[in-house]
Amino acid sequence: MAVQVKICGLNEPEGLRAAVTGGARYVGFVFYPASPRYVAPLLAAELARMVPTGVRTVALFVDPDDEFLEAVLGSVPIDTVQLHGRETPRRVAEVKQRYGLPVMKAIKVGGPEDLELAVEHAQVADRLLFDAKPPPKVAALPGGNGIAFDWTLLAGRRWPRPWMLSGGLNADNVAEAVRVTGATALDVSSGVEDRPGHKDPALIREFLARATAL
Numbered sequence: 001m002a003v004q005v006k007i008c009g010l011n012e013p014e015g016l017r018a019a020v021t022g023g024a025r026y027v028g029f030v031f032y033p034a035s036p037r038y039v040a041p042l043l044a045a046e047l048a049r050m051v052p053t054g055v056r057t058v059a060l061f062v063d064p065d066d067e068f069l070e071a072v073l074g075s076v077p078i079d080t081v082q083l084h085g086r087e088t089p090r091r092v093a094e095v096k097q098r099y100g101l102p103v104m105k106a107i108k109v110g111g112p113e114d115l116e117l118a119v120e121h122a123q124v125a126d127r128l129l130f131d132a133k134p135p136p137k138v139a140a141l142p143g144g145n146g147i148a149f150d151w152t153l154l155a156g157r158r159w160p161r162p163w164m165l166s167g168g169l170n171a172d173n174v175a176e177a178v179r180v181t182g183a184t185a186l187d188v189s190s191g192v193e194d195r196p197g198h199k200d201p202a203l204i205r206e207f208l209a210r211a212t213a214l
């Protein structure tokens with residue numbers, strides 16, 4: 001099965017074009033104001049309208065309240081909600097039910113114990129996303145830090161829901177990441193940027209070429 005790719009943190013037409021013409025199956029918009037990739041709903045709506053049929057739009061949130069979810073989901077055409085904070089399985093179920101959209105829940109992996117949470121979330125989330133646990137420094141984002149986790153933790157594991165691998169992926173390590181984990185879907189952000197928050201179209205094309213050739 002061909003590997004599917006999500007390019008996350010798109011905030012300019014150039015990056016978006018490189019993603020969709022290069023073969024991305026998902027494009028992600030970050031609605032987390034503290035992120036250098038944050039995109040205002042008005043601009044996200046313009047970008048989302050450029051996305052061709054067959055490519056899915058993903059809205060990334062971190063512990064959003066209903067007011068914020070409504071403001072974004074009411075104005076931007078979104079196919080999937082990505083929850084990347086400390087949302088509980090109950091909150092995931094609530095968001096799914098209230099907005100009628102599939103939810104992908106991020107699981108932050110630092111050690112084997114963190115995978116227990118994935119077992120719980122797999123009861124309600126439509127998809128799991130395995131990312132590295134953020135480093136314990138004050139300014140660290142809850143994701144999008146460009147760091148990988150120990151991929152062998154996922155080797156041989158089976159999940160009752162589809163899942164994606166993320167965390168520190170780039171064109172140079174993507175083949176190894178897929179080999180070790182068996183992932184069939186990947187999510188990348190920092191690894192296709194030339195500076196935090198700025199996507200490099202050439203790096204996007206290179207990542208997609210390597211990943212989709214696997």
Ligand SMILES: O=C(O)c1ccccc1N[C@@H]1O[C@H](COP(=O)(O)O)[C@@H](O)[C@H]1O
Nearest residue numbers: 008035143144145146166167168189190
């Ligand atoms: O990208 C961000 O700014 C971000 C902010 C808050 C939570 C998650 C975020 N991004 C997600 O983090 C992972 C890993 O990204 P990276 O490739 O290591 O930079 C990915 O799933 C992004 O969607």
